[in-house]
Amino acid sequence: xxxxxxxxxxxxxxxxxxxxxxxxxxxxxxxxxLTGGTITAITADLVNRGIxxxxxxxxxxxxxxxxxxxINPSGKYVIGTTATGDxxxxxxxxxxxxxxxxxSTAKLRTATRIEDLAGQFAAAxxxxxxxxxxxxxxxxxxxxxxxxxVDCRTGIVExxxxxxxxxxxxxxIVSRALGIPTLVDNNINLLARxxxxxxxxxxxxxxxxxxxxxxxxxxxxxxxxxxxxxxxIASEFGHTKIVPDIGRPCFCGGRGCLQAYCSVQSIIxxxxxxxxxxxxxxxxxxxxxxxxLREHASGEIDIWPVLEQATHYLGIAVANHVTMQDxxxxxxxxxxxxxxxxxxxxxxxxxxxxxxxxxxxRTKLYFKFADKSAYARGAAAMVLEHVYAAS
Amino acid sequence: xxxxxxxxxxxxxxxxxxxxxxxxxxxxxxxxxLTGGTITAITADLVNRGIxxxxxxxxxxxxxxxxxxxINPSGKYVIGTTATGDxxxxxxxxxxxxxxxxxSTAKLRTATRIEDLAGQFAAAxxxxxxxxxxxxxxxxxxxxxxxxxVDCRTGIVExxxxxxxxxxxxxxIVSRALGIPTLVDNNINLLARxxxxxxxxxxxxxxxxxxxxxxxxxxxxxxxxxxxxxxxIASEFGHTKIVPDIGRPCFCGGRGCLQAYCSVQSIIxxxxxxxxxxxxxxxxxxxxxxxxLREHASGEIDIWPVLEQATHYLGIAVANHVTMQDxxxxxxxxxxxxxxxxxxxxxxxxxxxxxxxxxxxRTKLYFKFADKSAYARGAAAMVLEHVYAAS
DNA sequence: ACTAATTATTTTAGTCCCTAAAATTTTAAC
DNA sequence: GTTAAAATTTTAGGGACTAAAATAATTAGT
Numbered sequence: 001x002x003x004x005x006x007x008x009x010x011x012x013x014x015x016x017x018x019x020x021x022x023x024x025x026x027x028x029x030x031x032x033x034l035t036g037g038t039i040t041a042i043t044a045d046l047v048n049r050g051i052x053x054x055x056x057x058x059x060x061x062x063x064x065x066x067x068x069x070x071i072n073p074s075g076k077y078v079i080g081t082t083a084t085g086d087x088x089x090x091x092x093x094x095x096x097x098x099x100x101x102x103x104s105t106a107k108l109r110t111a112t113r114i115e116d117l118a119g120q121f122a123a124a125x126x127x128x129x130x131x132x133x134x135x136x137x138x139x140x141x142x143x144x145x146x147x148x149x150v151d152c153r154t155g156i157v158e159x160x161x162x163x164x165x166x167x168x169x170x171x172x173i174v175s176r177a178l179g180i181p182t183l184v185d186n187n188i189n190l191l192a193r194x195x196x197x198x199x200x201x202x203x204x205x206x207x208x209x210x211x212x213x214x215x216x217x218x219x220x221x222x223x224x225x226x227x228x229x230x231x232x233i234a235s236e237f238g239h240t241k242i243v244p245d246i247g248r249p250c251f252c253g254g255r256g257c258l259q260a261y262c263s264v265q266s267i268i269x270x271x272x273x274x275x276x277x278x279x280x281x282x283x284x285x286x287x288x289x290x291x292x293l294r295e296h297a298s299g300e301i302d303i304w305p306v307l308e309q310a311t312h313y314l315g316i317a318v319a320n321h322v323t324m325q326d327x328x329x330x331x332x333x334x335x336x337x338x339x340x341x342x343x344x345x346x347x348x349x350x351x352x353x354x355x356x357x358x359x360x361x362r363t364k365l366y367f368k369f370a371d372k373s374a375y376a377r378g379a380a381a382m383v384l385e386h387v388y389a390a391s
Numbered sequence: 392x393x394x395x396x397x398x399x400x401x402x403x404x405x406x407x408x409x410x411x412x413x414x415x416x417x418x419x420x421x422x423x424x425l426t427g428g429t430i431t432a433i434t435a436d437l438v439n440r441g442i443x444x445x446x447x448x449x450x451x452x453x454x455x456x457x458x459x460x461x462i463n464p465s466g467k468y469v470i471g472t473t474a475t476g477d478x479x480x481x482x483x484x485x486x487x488x489x490x491x492x493x494x495s496t497a498k499l500r501t502a503t504r505i506e507d508l509a510g511q512f513a514a515a516x517x518x519x520x521x522x523x524x525x526x527x528x529x530x531x532x533x534x535x536x537x538x539x540x541v542d543c544r545t546g547i548v549e550x551x552x553x554x555x556x557x558x559x560x561x562x563x564i565v566s567r568a569l570g571i572p573t574l575v576d577n578n579i580n581l582l583a584r585x586x587x588x589x590x591x592x593x594x595x596x597x598x599x600x601x602x603x604x605x606x607x608x609x610x611x612x613x614x615x616x617x618x619x620x621x622x623x624i625a626s627e628f629g630h631t632k633i634v635p636d637i638g639r640p641c642f643c644g645g646r647g648c649l650q651a652y653c654s655v656q657s658i659i660x661x662x663x664x665x666x667x668x669x670x671x672x673x674x675x676x677x678x679x680x681x682x683x684l685r686e687h688a689s690g691e692i693d694i695w696p697v698l699e700q701a702t703h704y705l706g707i708a709v710a711n712h713v714t715m716q717d718x719x720x721x722x723x724x725x726x727x728x729x730x731x732x733x734x735x736x737x738x739x740x741x742x743x744x745x746x747x748x749x750x751x752x753r754t755k756l757y758f759k760f761a762d763k764s765a766y767a768r769g770a771a772a773m774v775l776e777h778v779y780a781a782s
Numbered sequence: 783a784c785t786a787a788t789t790a791t792t793t794t795a796g797t798c799c800c801t802a803a804a805a806t807t808t809t810a811a812c
Numbered sequence: 813g814t815t816a817a818a819a820t821t822t823t824a825g826g827g828a829c830t831a832a833a834a835t836a837a838t839t840a841g842t
Binding site for chain 4: 785788789793794795798799801807810811
């Protein structure tokens with residue numbers, strides 16, 4: 001849905017405020033292009049709602065002193081919750097500035113129905129809230145991130161891998177169970193929202209986020225809005241084919257998916273095969289990967305060929321994306337590439353060689369380590385975006 | 392630039408009017424969701440400007456008869472002009488309904504400066520106008536399509552292959568030479584605009600257009616607006632890598648570009664090599680291709696392997712695009728795939744096999760033959776879009 | 783021919799959200 | 813205290829929309 005001019009302006013103001021806080025109304029005039037009167041009206045509403053607080057500033061120059069505005073760090077808490085790759089629910093409480101105030105983890109029972117998963121989320125949330133000794137009223141919103149196809153406007157989940165297909169009113173189930181308004185989105189979208197609102201590239205409104213974890217996911221911000229495609233299917237970057245026809249088979253049934261070379265799971269599988277070891281069970285993946293990297297670093301084993309091939313293909317895939325889409329920036333989250341200089345070299349060589357010449361070196365690239373709190377920050381970002389947004 | 396609510400509503404109304412013409416104001420109320428008063432105001436302006444005309448309808452039912460509205464078929468002419476792949480300027484006059492009223496072609500001299508090219512365009516336009524015995528006042532706008540990097544808001548050209556890099560105020564040069572306001576855009580963007588305003592998928596506002604010609608180009612409509620990337624570089628679909636590292640070399644300097652397999656030029660080169668013939672000169676390409684297809688159809692030669700490989704890779708590239716972007720529709724223009732059933736089968740097999748399962752068969756696909764008038768229709772579409780649009 | 787019914791369009795009054803500019807507030811410096 | 817300066821708020825006004833009343837233009841019935 002298109003935002004009305006009013007919604008657009010309010011969201012613009014909130015984003016500028018968040019990105020430059022603490023900031024006075026005068027600055028917001030310059031930052032947003034709106035006039036003082038409008039700033040007064042919109043900020044009055046935000047202060048009223050408790051989303052923004054005023055903060056007196058001691059002034060040293062003549063003139064009425066500025067009143068700084070900040071996102072309220074204590075009044076409105078958001079609980080962000082996600083399913084991790086290895087079968088846990090990660091629950092974290094943050095304020096609207098994205099600062100963590102507590103974390104809690106619970107194990108997920110295997111289930112086949114999404115409704116059941118929603119129930120487990122509700123239980124985990126209930127426990128976490130009890131553990132933090134919070135009253136329901138202190139919690140402004142709950143934000144859930146799921147590895148599947150979600151309509152973030154309705155909170156309805158269409159599909160999650162290994163579960164029976166939906167639709168399932170996930171948001172409704174959690175919300176009713178706890179009596180707290182709940183928003184739901186794809187988990188990679190949450191990471192992108194976190195970057196957009198709280199990241200170093202906070203000023204970027206046209207970027208692609210790529211998350212390299214056990215699986216590979218991507219999300220697209222364009223014109224300051226998350227886009228999710230005609231069928232709501234978040235960009236399945238990991239299943240674009242990088243070695244068509246003859247490549248490694250992927251669990252999606254295809255061959256030569258980027259995922260099959262470059263996801264942490266695939267790197268583990270390839271490494272284990274190379275070393276003649278058995279692949280670990282699903283919930284031992286993360287530990288196994290850390291172990292492999294340690295052994296590799298100490299020289300006990302050599303998995304350079306696997307890491308380099310993964311990185312090389314990631315570079316090509318990003319090059320293809322840049323060539324087709326010309327985003328302002330690409331943010332890559334995940335351990336393998338970010339960690340080692342040698343892999344960075346490999347990545348940039350592949351990127352440069354395979355990007356359309358006119359676009360080479362023009363796209364901004366950021367590497368970041370994965371950070372578990374990012375999901376909760378993304379939840380807070382989603383809440384802020386929903387203060388006004390139509391979508 | 393974001394459209395204001397007003398611009399958005401006016402453009403919405405114009406698009407709905409165009410897509411359903413002839414149409415009465417009452418229908419526009421339903422089509423746009425605006426109220427009658429607003430429709431009256433906006434259409435009054437359009438009629439005033441001569442873009443829309445009223446048309447009495449004899450009614451057979453009780454009640455005040457509806458007054459149909461149409462895009463003016465005769466008052467406002469647009470000249471669309473493009474450089475064809477084989478070194479000609481194609482100039483065509485159309486009305487705002489996209490109907491052709493005359494065509495003219497001129498040969499281009501080789502040049503190295505874009506300013507020189509602009510001069511040749513101006514001369515060709517001047518000749519064409521004289522030939523059609525038109526007065527300058529009859530021509531509403533000129534629309535130019537160029538195979539390069541163009542900022543359609545300013546008419547400034549940054550880059551055209553084989554020419555010295557810009558910037559060059561192409562629009563300004565043509566406009567001053569002829570005394571007629573001139574808009575400039577990338578030529579594939581014009582094809583996309585033509586589809587959006589006049590195509591069978593006219594109701595689609597989120598689609599990708601892929602043009603398979605001597606070269607391969609693409610354009611992206613999202614949310615009813617053409618998007619052109621952070622650096623204005625129209626989607627270089629043809630230079631995404633389909634056989635990375637080991638594929639055929641491409642003129643861009645890379646290897647394994649889709650272009651190197653699937654563009655008409657590459658199909659010719661591969662076919663000639665296979666047949667032990669010499670490749671034709673650049674301006675004989677189109678004729679050569681027609682010849683090859685004829686010989687192939689009659690059984691004199693067999694270029695199935697080349698055609699099938701090209702089609703197979705096109706299918707994979709489209710699958711990757713769909714997997715990453717989830718567009719509502721993909722429109723493919725160009726002779727090879729569209730023409731032969733056997734190739735369609737090949738294409739759909741590759742598409743289906745390489746699309747992320749949840750997206751299979753959900754994206755609408757249209758094949759169309761290339762049509763030279765499409766550029767001029769695109770020019771008319773650009774003019775309509777600029778009646779209100781900020782970009 | 784006249785009236786009633788019906789439908790399309792236009793007009794009117796009012797609202798919302800913005801801008802521009804004047805007014806007010808609050809401070810430092812003298 | 814008074815003045816100058818800067819930040820913020822208030823006020824007046826405008827543009828574009830909506831809702832609803834008014835008007836226009838027709839057919840059908842008598």
